[in-house]
Amino acid sequence: xxxxxxxxxxxxxxxxxxxxxxxxxxxxxxxxxxxxxxxxxxxxxxxxxxxxxxxxxxxxxxxxxxxxxxxxxxxxxxxxxxxxxxxxxxxxxxxxxxxxxxxxxxxxxxxxxxxxxxxxxxxxxxxxxxxxxxxxxxxxxxxxxxxxxxxxxxxxxxxxxxxxxxxxxxxxxxxxxxxxxxxxxxxxxxxxxxxxxxxxxxxxxxxxxxxxxxxxxxxxxxxxxxxxxxxxxxxxxxxxxxxxxxxxxxxxxxxxxxxxxxxxxxxxxxxxxxxxxxxxxxxxxxxxxxxxxxxxxxxxxxxxxxxx
Numbered sequence: 001x002x003x004x005x006x007x008x009x010x011x012x013x014x015x016x017x018x019x020x021x022x023x024x025x026x027x028x029x030x031x032x033x034x035x036x037x038x039x040x041x042x043x044x045x046x047x048x049x050x051x052x053x054x055x056x057x058x059x060x061x062x063x064x065x066x067x068x069x070x071x072x073x074x075x076x077x078x079x080x081x082x083x084x085x086x087x088x089x090x091x092x093x094x095x096x097x098x099x100x101x102x103x104x105x106x107x108x109x110x111x112x113x114x115x116x117x118x119x120x121x122x123x124x125x126x127x128x129x130x131x132x133x134x135x136x137x138x139x140x141x142x143x144x145x146x147x148x149x150x151x152x153x154x155x156x157x158x159x160x161x162x163x164x165x166x167x168x169x170x171x172x173x174x175x176x177x178x179x180x181x182x183x184x185x186x187x188x189x190x191x192x193x194x195x196x197x198x199x200x201x202x203x204x205x206x207x208x209x210x211x212x213x214x215x216x217x218x219x220x221x222x223x224x225x226x227x228x229x230x231x232x233x234x235x236x237x238x239x240x241x242x243x244x245x246x247x248x249x250x251x252x253x254x255x256x257x258x259x260x261x262x263x264x265x266x267x268x269x270x271x272x273x274x275x276x277x278x279x280x281x282x283x284x285x286x287x288x289x290x291x292x293x294x295x296x297x298x299x300x301x302x303x304x305x306x307x308x
Contacts, residue, residue, distance in 0.1 A: 004285060009081055016078035017051035021064045023292050031055035032066040051077075068295040069116035079103055081288075083113050084120075088291050089284035092250035093269060112300075118265035120294040121272035123173075130197025133215060134168035137200045137240040138189060138207070140180050143251055146260055155180075159260055161247075161267065164192055165240045172243055172274045174267040176260075182206045186213075200237045243274060 009019035021029070029040045031053075039056040051063040065071050070080060082103060086094050099110035130136040142158035149157040162185060163174045173192060177184055185206045190213055193199060198216040201207040203223065211217035218235035220226050229235035247270045251258060258266055276282045276290055 005082065005085065010078055010085070013076045013078050014050055016076070016081050017064065019081065020070075020077060020292065021051070023289060024064055024068070024296060029053050029064075031058060031060070032062055033060045034058040067297060067299065069120050069298055069300065070295065071299050073113075073116075075105060075109060075113065079105065080113065081292075083110075084117055084291055085284065085288045087114065087117050087269070088273065088288040090254075091273065092246065093254045093266075095254050095256075115262070115265060116298075116300050117291070118269045119298045119300055120291055122265070122268040122294070122298065123271065123275070126192075128194040128197075129164055129166040129169075129171070129173065129192055130199070130214075131194045132168075133196045133198065134166060134194075135198045135200060135218075135234065136193050137165040137167065137237045138193075139163055139202060139237050139240040139244070140177070140185070140204075141244045141248070143248065144258055144260075144263075159258075159263055161244075161263070162188060163240050163243060164189075165243060167239060170275075170280060172240075172271050174247075174271050176263050176267065180204070180206055182209065186210075189213075200235060202237055243270075246270065246274070 008015040010016070028037060030037050031040060034055060034057055036055050036057040040053055041056070043052040043054050043061065049063070051065070052061055053063065054061045065073070065077075070077065073080070083099055086099065086102065096107060096111040096114050099105070099114060100107040103110065105113070140160060140162045142155040142160055144159045145151070145157055146159055151157050160177045160180055161174060162177045162180075163172060165172050175188065177188070182205065186209060189199070189207075189210070193214065195213065196215050198218065199207075199210050199214045200218045200220075201210060203219055203221045207217070207219075218229065218232070220229055220236055227236060227238060227241075247267075250270060251266065255266065272291070273287070276287045282290070
């Protein structure tokens with residue numbers, strides 16, 4: 001039996017470059033500086049770095065790393081691919097400490113790699129949920145603590161997350177929100193859900209006007225212990241509650257702490273794995289390959305304090 005991590009691109013840097021190039025440049029090398037695809041040749045020579053090409057239109061050398069999350073990184077490409085496979089395949093995430101021990105990189109390097117990979121997981125799909133009259137579940141949850149906020153009995157000192165689940169496609173969309181009132185949530189809901197959709201929520205006051213904007217509104221009263229409408233079993237928000245359970249298990253059990261400034265990237269991570277899960281016929285290898293196609297144009301260059 002052969003391990004998935006036995007593949008050559010996980011152990012040989014030249015094979016790793018070839019693997020990445022085949023997925024980012026499926027039709028051949030593209031100069032990231034001028035966009036040229038002709039008059040490009042691979043650089044040769046003993047001192048030439050792995051994966052180097054030269055564009056004879058703009059006369060600049062380049063590699064597949066330029067303009068991606070890999071740019072300016074000294075981590076070998078095969079180690080990057082190992083990290084991407086581990087993060088993409090870990091249902092509740094994998095900590096920077098674990099990556100540091102497994103990959104043999106420093107803890108700081110493991111954290112920066114994780115953050116860049118999460119950025120590559122960020123979706124650019126903003127199509128409306130519930131198109132064609134589908135059902136969309138909407139709910140919010142609270143996690144951690146806003147730095148400097150006084151602790152209260154309610155949720156005001158916690159970070160706030162809104163999630164939408166399209167039942168027909170099985171896709172999730174999540175975002176950090178400042179407040180959980182109608183003024184904050186309803187504009188987001190209206191932008192992300194098609195008008196012909198059927199929306200499912202709990203009894204929160206923020207959703208009292210949902211029926212004015214969408215085809216129908218199903219409500220379950222969680223405060224009364226009702227999680228499925230006894231008259232209509234389709235009326236519930238249990239799918240989004242299940243999504244939150246995985247998210248919270250990962251955030252509390254694996255990552256344990258997350259600063260507010262980084263929460264949106266952790267959301268992107270859990271959202272990516274959920275939207276490309278085995279229930280959709282996507283295994284670990286294919287999920288990692290899909291992740292690889294998202295590395296372009298998402299380079300992180302800022303310096304920040306390490307957290308989580």
